[in-house]
Amino acid sequence: MKTTGTRRSLAWLPVVWCLTRLMLLLFVLKVYVFPGPDVTSDVHVIYQGWYDVLSTGTFPLNDVTWQYPPAAALAILSPGLLPFLDYATAFFVLVCVTDLAVLALMTYAGRRPGRSLRGAWVWVIGVPLLGPTVYARYDVMVTAVAMAALLAGARHPKAMGALAAFGALLKVWPAMLLLAARSRSAWMSALAAGIAVTGVFALAMPGAFAFLTFQRDRGTEVESLGALVFHVARHFGWQGEVRLNYGSIEFIGPYVSEVSTGALFLTGTAFGWLVLWRLLARRFEQHTLADAAFVAVLMFTTTSRVISPQYMVWLIGLAAVCVYFPGSRMRLPVVLVLVACFVTVLEFPYYFANVVASDGLGLTLLFLRNGLLVAATLIAAGALWRATVPPATPAAARPRVSPADPADMPATAP
Incomplete structure (x- = not known):
C-alpha cells in the first residue's frame, strides 16, 4: 500500500507542477492579467536597470533600491544566458527552470528510505499560492540554494556550509541555516x-557593500507587523502618509522611527532566544537542522520592518525541507504558513489598494496574515525547544545525599 501511494504521488507531482506553473507563466507574461498592481514591473524596470549598470562592471551605487549582498548580481545578470529572449522573459524562464530543479531535488530526496514526498508537495502547492509575484522576484533562486544546503547538511557538511555562505551572499537570510550546524x-x-566569494566581488566590482547603508535606512513597510499600529492609528487621526520609499510602500510620519526601532528590538530579542536555544539544546536529530532554520527565518520574517510577499517563498522552501523528514515537529506551523501564503496573495496584489488605504478589508487581511505568522512562529519555537532542550530537573526531584553515618566513617588514628 505504501509503495502504491508513493507511485501515485510521484505521478501526480509533475502534473500539478505543470498546471500551476503554466498558470504562473501566463500571468507574468501577461497572457492573462492578474488583478491588482503589475507585479512584473520590478523585473521590467528595476531589475533590467540594474542589469544595465552591473553589465558595466559596477554595482548600482546611486540607487537606494539596491539592498542586496554582492552575489545578487549573479541573479540579476543571469538572463544574459538567454540572449535570444528579452530580459524579462529570460528572467521568468530561468525562475521557472529553478523551480523545476527544486521539484526534481525534493522528489529525488523524498524517495530515499525514511524520507517523505510531503516536502515536494509543500513546494508544489505552496509556490503558486503566492500568485505571479513569486516568478517576478529572484527569491526562488535563493531559496533553491538554501534548500540544497539543508538537504546536504546531514551527509555533506562541507557542501552545506559552502552553499549556506553562497546563499547568504545572495540574500543574507540563508546564513541562519548554520544555526544548528554541529560540524566544525x-x-x-x-x-x-564567504571570504572567497566576497573577495572576488570586492576586487572586481566597486560598491559591493553599498547595500548595507541602503538597508539600514529602511522604514516600516505597510505589510509588516509593526505597520498594523499605523493602519489602526489612521482611523484615530494619525497624521502620516503612505509613500514609496527605498523601493517599498512605507509609512512616513510621527512615531514611525519609534515603531521601526521596536521592530529591531523584537528582532534582537528573537536572536537572543536563538542563541540561548543553541547553548541549551542537547538532543539533535536529523531533522533538527531544518527545523531550527525554519524557526529562525520565521522569527526574523515576522519581526522584520518589511514583510514583502516574496519573503514567504523562503518559508515555503524551508517548510518543504522540514516535512521531508517524517520526524519533524513543524507540521502545524507549516500548515499555518501555507494558509498565510494564500492570505498574502489576497493582500498583495489582489487587494493591495485596500491595504494601502487601511480600510476594513485591508486591515482584516493584514491582521489575519500577520497573525498566522505570529502563531506559526510561537508554535514552531515551542516545538523546537521541547524537542531539543532537556527539562530542568526540579530541586525536589534530585537525589539527596544523606550525611554519612558516623559508624561508616573510617577510623582515625589518635
Whole structure:
C-alpha cells in the first residue's frame, strides 16, 4: 500500500507542477492579467536597470533600491544566458527552470528510505499560492540554494556550509541555516566560501557593500507587523502618509522611527532566544537542522520592518525541507504558513489598494496574515525547544545525599 501511494504521488507531482506553473507563466507574461498592481514591473524596470549598470562592471551605487549582498548580481545578470529572449522573459524562464530543479531535488530526496514526498508537495502547492509575484522576484533562486544546503547538511557538511555562505551572499537570510550546524567543517567551509566569494566581488566590482547603508535606512513597510499600529492609528487621526520609499510602500510620519526601532528590538530579542536555544539544546536529530532554520527565518520574517510577499517563498522552501523528514515537529506551523501564503496573495496584489488605504478589508487581511505568522512562529519555537532542550530537573526531584553515618566513617588514628 505504501509503495502504491508513493507511485501515485510521484505521478501526480509533475502534473500539478505543470498546471500551476503554466498558470504562473501566463500571468507574468501577461497572457492573462492578474488583478491588482503589475507585479512584473520590478523585473521590467528595476531589475533590467540594474542589469544595465552591473553589465558595466559596477554595482548600482546611486540607487537606494539596491539592498542586496554582492552575489545578487549573479541573479540579476543571469538572463544574459538567454540572449535570444528579452530580459524579462529570460528572467521568468530561468525562475521557472529553478523551480523545476527544486521539484526534481525534493522528489529525488523524498524517495530515499525514511524520507517523505510531503516536502515536494509543500513546494508544489505552496509556490503558486503566492500568485505571479513569486516568478517576478529572484527569491526562488535563493531559496533553491538554501534548500540544497539543508538537504546536504546531514551527509555533506562541507557542501552545506559552502552553499549556506553562497546563499547568504545572495540574500543574507540563508546564513541562519548554520544555526544548528554541529560540524566544525560546515562552519569552516562557510567561512572559506564567504571570504572567497566576497573577495572576488570586492576586487572586481566597486560598491559591493553599498547595500548595507541602503538597508539600514529602511522604514516600516505597510505589510509588516509593526505597520498594523499605523493602519489602526489612521482611523484615530494619525497624521502620516503612505509613500514609496527605498523601493517599498512605507509609512512616513510621527512615531514611525519609534515603531521601526521596536521592530529591531523584537528582532534582537528573537536572536537572543536563538542563541540561548543553541547553548541549551542537547538532543539533535536529523531533522533538527531544518527545523531550527525554519524557526529562525520565521522569527526574523515576522519581526522584520518589511514583510514583502516574496519573503514567504523562503518559508515555503524551508517548510518543504522540514516535512521531508517524517520526524519533524513543524507540521502545524507549516500548515499555518501555507494558509498565510494564500492570505498574502489576497493582500498583495489582489487587494493591495485596500491595504494601502487601511480600510476594513485591508486591515482584516493584514491582521489575519500577520497573525498566522505570529502563531506559526510561537508554535514552531515551542516545538523546537521541547524537542531539543532537556527539562530542568526540579530541586525536589534530585537525589539527596544523606550525611554519612558516623559508624561508616573510617577510623582515625589518635
